[in-house]
Amino acid sequence: MRADLKLVTQKTDTSVNKHKSKGDLTKSLILDAALHLAGRDGLEGLTIGLLADRMNMSKSGVFAHFESRESLQIEVIQEYNRRFKQFVFDPSMKLPRGLPRLEMMLDLWISLSISELTTGCIYISGAIELDDRPGPVRDELVQIVQNWRSALMRAIQQSIEEGHLRNNCDPRLMLFAIYSAILGLQHDARFLQVEDSIDVAKICLKKIIDDRKPK
Amino acid sequence: MRADLKLVTQKTDTSVNKHKSKGDLTKSLILDAALHLAGRDGLEGLTIGLLADRMNMSKSGVFAHFESRESLQIEVIQEYNRRFKQFVFDPSMKLPRGLPRLEMMLDLWISLSISELTTGCIYISGAIELDDRPGPVRDELVQIVQNWRSALMRAIQQSIEEGHLRNNCDPRLMLFAIYSAILGLQHDARFLQVEDSIDVAKICLKKIIDDRKPK
Numbered sequence: 001m002r003a004d005l006k007l008v009t010q011k012t013d014t015s016v017n018k019h020k021s022k023g024d025l026t027k028s029l030i031l032d033a034a035l036h037l038a039g040r041d042g043l044e045g046l047t048i049g050l051l052a053d054r055m056n057m058s059k060s061g062v063f064a065h066f067e068s069r070e071s072l073q074i075e076v077i078q079e080y081n082r083r084f085k086q087f088v089f090d091p092s093m094k095l096p097r098g099l100p101r102l103e104m105m106l107d108l109w110i111s112l113s114i115s116e117l118t119t120g121c122i123y124i125s126g127a128i129e130l131d132d133r134p135g136p137v138r139d140e141l142v143q144i145v146q147n148w149r150s151a152l153m154r155a156i157q158q159s160i161e162e163g164h165l166r167n168n169c170d171p172r173l174m175l176f177a178i179y180s181a182i183l184g185l186q187h188d189a190r191f192l193q194v195e196d197s198i199d200v201a202k203i204c205l206k207k208i209i210d211d212r213k214p215k
Numbered sequence: 216m217r218a219d220l221k222l223v224t225q226k227t228d229t230s231v232n233k234h235k236s237k238g239d240l241t242k243s244l245i246l247d248a249a250l251h252l253a254g255r256d257g258l259e260g261l262t263i264g265l266l267a268d269r270m271n272m273s274k275s276g277v278f279a280h281f282e283s284r285e286s287l288q289i290e291v292i293q294e295y296n297r298r299f300k301q302f303v304f305d306p307s308m309k310l311p312r313g314l315p316r317l318e319m320m321l322d323l324w325i326s327l328s329i330s331e332l333t334t335g336c337i338y339i340s341g342a343i344e345l346d347d348r349p350g351p352v353r354d355e356l357v358q359i360v361q362n363w364r365s366a367l368m369r370a371i372q373q374s375i376e377e378g379h380l381r382n383n384c385d386p387r388l389m390l391f392a393i394y395s396a397i398l399g400l401q402h403d404a405r406f407l408q409v410e411d412s413i414d415v416a417k418i419c420l421k422k423i424i425d426d427r428k429p430k
Contacts (some may be wrong), residue, residue, distance in 0.1 A: 040347060045259070120346070124402075128343040131335070131405040132255060142407060173422070176415050177392075180399025184391055187339075187398055190346040192357065200391050207388070211426070 027065045030055055031079045034072060039120050042129045043073050043137065073137045080122045081144045087112050089151060098162035099209070102155040106205055109182060114189050114198060123148065124186050149175065169212040177208045242280045245270055246294045249287060254335050257344045258288050258352065288352045295337045296359045302327050304366060313377035314424070317370040321420055324397060329404050329413060338363065339401050364390065384427040392423045 020028075033054050038046050048069055052059045066072040088108040095101045113121035123145050130138040156174050159165040165174075181204045188197035235243075248269050253261050263284055267274045281287040303323040310316045328336035338360050345353040371389050374380040380389075396419045403412035 042257075042259075042344065044257075125343050125346075127402055127406040128340050129257065131340075145407070173415060173418060176399055176403070176419055177396070179402070180395040180419070181392070183398040183402055184395030186346075187342055187394070188391070191342040192360070200388060203388060204391055204395070 023065075030057075030062060030065055031075060034076045035079060035122075038073075038076050038122060039125075043076065043122070043126050044129055044133075046073060046076065048072065070135070070137055074140045077122065077126065077137070077140050077144060084112065084123070084148070089148075092155075098155075098159045099164035102152070102159055103209070105152060105155055106178065106182075110185065110198065110201065113182065113186055120190055121182075121186060124183060149179065152178065163214065165209075165212045166214050174208065174212060178205065181205050181208065238280075245272075245277060245280055246290060249291045250294060250337075253288075253291050253337060254340075258291065258337070258341050259344055259348075261288060261291065263287065285350070285352055289355050292337065292341065292352070292355050292359060299327065299338070299363070304363075307370075313370075313374045314379035317367070317374055318424070320367060320370060321393065321397075325400065325413065325416065328397065328401055335405055336397075336401060339398060364394065367393065378429065380424075380427045381429050389423065389427060393420065396420050396423065 030051065034046060034051055037050060037054065041050075046069070048059055048062050048066070051072070052062045055062065062072075066075060088105065092101050092104040092108060095104050109121075113124065123141070126141045127145065130141055153171055153175050156165070156169075156171045160167060160169060160171070181201055184204070185197055185201035188194040188200070194200075245266065249261060249266055252265060252269065256265075261284070263274055263277050263281070266287070267277045270277065277287075281290060303320065307316050307319040307323060310319050324336075328339065338356070341356045342360065345356055368386055368390050371380070371384075371386045375382060375384060375386070396416055399419070400412055400416035403409040403415070409415075
């Protein structure tokens with residue numbers, strides 16, 4: 001099933017051209033609705049029935065695009081990841097190696113994860129939701145989160161190589177502090193609804209970076 | 216309903232003496248099972264039916280102790296909070312004001328939240344789960360989390376007053392960094408299953424404190 005899913009995702013990926021078939025378009029619209037539902041009710045709250053309801057489609061109509069609830073959940077994660085890549089990762093890669101790139105990654109991640117237009121960061125909400133539910137959905141999310149953390153780790157290491165950060169800076173500890181601050185932001189902004197949580201998080205991230213700059 | 220709940224909780228609180236009625240005992244056992252279920256499936260996954268199943272009781276038997284699913288969820292949060300107070304807050308209060316107390320609060324919180332014997336920290340998992348679900352369950356959790364954050368804030372401020380931390384240390388920023396590190400620990404330990412995540416989190420917390428000590 002996973003191989004098929006990969007193929008489907010590739011099809012979606014190349015469909016940015018105008019030759020999108022009606023089936024592909026319907027599937028994109030379903031995925032979009034599914035992303036919103038997953039943002040509201042969590043990945044586990046996502047069912048074919050609820051989605052059919054939201055789309056004014058029959059259950060079998062939705063089933064024609066996703067073989068099972070599990071494959072739907074996996075595709076929602078992959079779709080979120082595709083958007084994350086497009087919105088956060090790709091634009092950051094255009095900046096010079098080192099600190100400029102790392103800072104852009106964090107800026108765009110913050111913008112995406114707290115944006116009211118999105119569903120919150122599935123990397124984060126999914127992590128809590130699936131933390132003790134073994135299976136392919138969890139495996140997919142772990143893989144995708146690990147990829148993003150590896151990208152952050154590379155950017156930290158390159159910042160050290162470029163001399164933007166000190167040689168004795170521990171990249172793993174820095175990654176932990178950075179990732180934790182973004183978790184803290186999501187917590188304070190969405191759960192506690194602290195008004196200036198973005199400012200506090202940005203000051204915290206700036207301090208994490210500044211503390212490690214060459215003196 | 217909330218007034219009734221408060222009363223019930225008080226009854227449970229004073230029942231540490233040996234004169235626990237059979238009804239109180241049953242209720243304690245149900246709450247214990249409910250805490251485990253909430254840890255596994257989240258607060259939203261908690262239903263009277265599932266709980267009756269787990270307890271080998273009839274649904275109406277469980278309903279006799281909790282008027283509704285919502286009141287069950289609220290009592291589970293209050294029960295977790297009672298244990299948190301007993302395990303983390305009360306022992307810390309026995310230590311001297313300032314850094315000794317703050318450090319003990321963090322140590323015990325870490326022990327509780329990553330313990331395999333518990334269900335993970337409901338303060339944290341519930342926050343993600345309920346972040347956009349308005350209602351009395353969310354309100355209860357927000358209140359309890361805010362109480363705990365106020366206690367941490369007081370301990371930080373007292374550490375400054377006692378001269379254990381520098382005068383120019385920003386308590387809000389420090390609280391954000393500390394709370395974020397605990398969120399990061401829960402994430403890495405339970406979701407990514409990083410083996411030495413406790414060590415990394417402890418080093419991170421130590422650095423947060425050390426950076427703010429008088430030079």
